[in-house]
Amino acid sequence: MAVQTAQQRSAPFTLWRNKNFLLIWFGSMISNFGMQMYIITIPLLIYDISQSALAMSTMRAIEFFPNIFIGMIVGVFVDRFNRKKMMAWTSFIQVASITGIILLLMTDQLAIWHLYILGFILSSAGYTFGNANHSVLPQIVTKEQLTSANAQMTFVNTFIQMIGPGLAGAALLVFSYTSTLMVYMVCLFILYICVQFIRLPADNHTTKPHNSMLRDIKEGIDELFFNKTLLTPTITILFVNFAASLITGVLIFYVKYQLGATSAQVGLMFSISAIGGLLGAAIINHIRKQFGRGNIFTFCLLIDACAMGALIVAPTWWAIGISLAIRTFAITMSNIVYFTIRQEFTPNHLLGRVSGTSSMLMKLTLPLGLFIAGLWA
Numbered sequence: 001m002a003v004q005t006a007q008q009r010s011a012p013f014t015l016w017r018n019k020n021f022l023l024i025w026f027g028s029m030i031s032n033f034g035m036q037m038y039i040i041t042i043p044l045l046i047y048d049i050s051q052s053a054l055a056m057s058t059m060r061a062i063e064f065f066p067n068i069f070i071g072m073i074v075g076v077f078v079d080r081f082n083r084k085k086m087m088a089w090t091s092f093i094q095v096a097s098i099t100g101i102i103l104l105l106m107t108d109q110l111a112i113w114h115l116y117i118l119g120f121i122l123s124s125a126g127y128t129f130g131n132a133n134h135s136v137l138p139q140i141v142t143k144e145q146l147t148s149a150n151a152q153m154t155f156v157n158t159f160i161q162m163i164g165p166g167l168a169g170a171a172l173l174v175f176s177y178t179s180t181l182m183v184y185m186v187c188l189f190i191l192y193i194c195v196q197f198i199r200l201p202a203d204n205h206t207t208k209p210h211n212s213m214l215r216d217i218k219e220g221i222d223e224l225f226f227n228k229t230l231l232t233p234t235i236t237i238l239f240v241n242f243a244a245s246l247i248t249g250v251l252i253f254y255v256k257y258q259l260g261a262t263s264a265q266v267g268l269m270f271s272i273s274a275i276g277g278l279l280g281a282a283i284i285n286h287i288r289k290q291f292g293r294g295n296i297f298t299f300c301l302l303i304d305a306c307a308m309g310a311l312i313v314a315p316t317w318w319a320i321g322i323s324l325a326i327r328t329f330a331i332t333m334s335n336i337v338y339f340t341i342r343q344e345f346t347p348n349h350l351l352g353r354v355s356g357t358s359s360m361l362m363k364l365t366l367p368l369g370l371f372i373a374g375l376w377a
Contacts, residue, residue, distance in 0.1 A: 015148055020140040020198050024133060027194030029156045031091075034187025035126075036164025037171065038098070041180045042115065044172070045105075050112055062116050063123040067363045074128045075356025076216040079349055083132045083139075084200050090129040091192040097122040098185045105178050131359075135351040138343045139200055146340045147293075148285045154336055155281035162274035165267070220353025227354075229345050233297060233338050234358045240304065240331070241362055245369025247311065251320075261317040269321035276325030280332035293337045300334035303327075 015021060043056045066074075078086055097118045104110040141149045171180045211219075225231055255261045255269065287296065307326040314320045346354045 015141065015145050015152070018141060020200075021137075021149060023194045023198050024136070024140070025152060025156065027191040028133065028153060029160060030187045030194075031094075031191040032157050032160045033164055034184035036160060037168045037180050037187075038184045040165055040168035041172065041177055041184075042119070045177050046112065046115060048177075049110070055112055059115060059119055062120050064366075065120065066124040066127040068360055070124060070127070071131075071356035071360035072217045072220065072353065073213070073356075074124075074131050075220055075353035076213060078128070078132045078135055078352025078356070079216070079220075082200075083136045083352075084195065084198055086132040087129055087136070087195045087198070088192065090125040090132070091188060091195055093125040094122055094129070095185060095188045095192055097125065098181060098188060102178055102181050102185060105181070131352055131355050134339065134343070134355050135348070136198075136200065138348055138351070140198075143344060146343050147288050147336065150336045150339045150343075151281050151284045154332060155278060158274055158277035158281055158332065162271055162278070166271075216353065217357075220350060220357050223346065223350045224354050224357050227345060230342055230354070230358070233334075233341065234361060236297075236301065237334075237338060237362045238365055240301070240334075242365035242369045243308065244331075245366045246372065247308075255317050255320060259315075259317055259320075265317045269317050269324070272318065272321030273324035273328050276327065276329035277332040280329040281336065284333045284336050288337075293341065297334050297337050300330040300337075303330040304334075 042059065046052075046056050046059055049055075100118050101110065101115065104114050137149055138146060168180065171183065224234065252266060255266055261269070284296075291299075304327055307323050307330065310323040310326070311320060314323050342355065342358065343351065
């Protein structure tokens with residue numbers, strides 16, 4: 001009887017028997033699949049409406065704004081209020097936003113400014129959901145399972161990002177813009193339903209909204225900057241992101257116009273790159289048991305630097321694809337390590353603010369890197 005009781009107590013704590021984790025994992029997988037439809041469809045739709053590359057790039061910039069400008073504020077709200085409700089409301093707002101785009105498209109009233117406004121709302125709600133999702137994870141899995149949980153989330157998202165663009169392109173060939181965007185709407189609605197069944201612990205220690213917004217933001221900044229365990233990798237990733245943005249800005253230009261690759265070969269190159277991410281997410285939980293996370297993070301940086309060097313001398317598109325796969329392998333593992341450290345070493349009632357602040361800092365260099373790379377190209 002004592003053995004049975006112990007088994008009954010341990011069973012719910014296995015990751016794949018954790019109902020809350022499965023709901024978040026499945027909902028995130030479905031919504032990420034739908035996001036691939038949106039990412040491919042919207043730029044093409046904008047170009048059909050405006051025939052303007054500037055309008056396409058403006059939309060991309062608007063979707064990127066929430067990552068920088070509202071990160072700290074979003075963190076305060078995630079820490080102040082019930083995170084399940086935050087996830088429910090933000091997923092509902094995403095459903096409403098994409099529904100608005102679809103209705104305007106069906107009635108032939110869609111204008112570029114509609115897409116700018118609704119796209120910003122959709123992106124802001126998605127960013128807020130991601131922050132709340134990241135902050136909820138330590139509440140629903142054990143500390144020992146955080147690395148595995150982050151790895152499983154990363155693995156499925158990387159897989160979807162690998163196959164999603166191809167499926168989205170096929171959907172656009174067979175169906176219309178409206179039908180393809182409806183797929184995203186259905187995916188977001190499934191995410192909303194999944195959130196309804198999540199059960200968080202009663203003692204989630206969310207911060208009550210009695211402090212001023214500025215004071216709450218300052219608490220998050222102080223927690224990040226006085227936590228050396230977290231601050232050091234945050235600054236490191238900031239520079240890694242800057243380097244990655246330099247590559248992103250010139251890579252397609254270089255492969256197409258210097259190496260003479262076709263559009264199909266460019267797509268295959270990025271598919272090869274994604275394989276590295278799948279491999280990194282698949283093995284991180286196993287090598288974590290043999291090596292310390294600090295060692296893994298350090299060696300991933302070294303591997304990333306070597307892959308950068310390989311990009312310089314790669315003579316063909318497929319050689320660049322292999323070099324990118326090595327980079328993606330290292331970056332995926334270092335990101336999983338970083339997310340887990342942030343979740344473990346940050347008090348949970350501050351995690352939303354710390355996540356928002358660190359995310360903002362790490363992405364500040366991306367626009368600058370893209371701009372510099374564009375000038376060089």
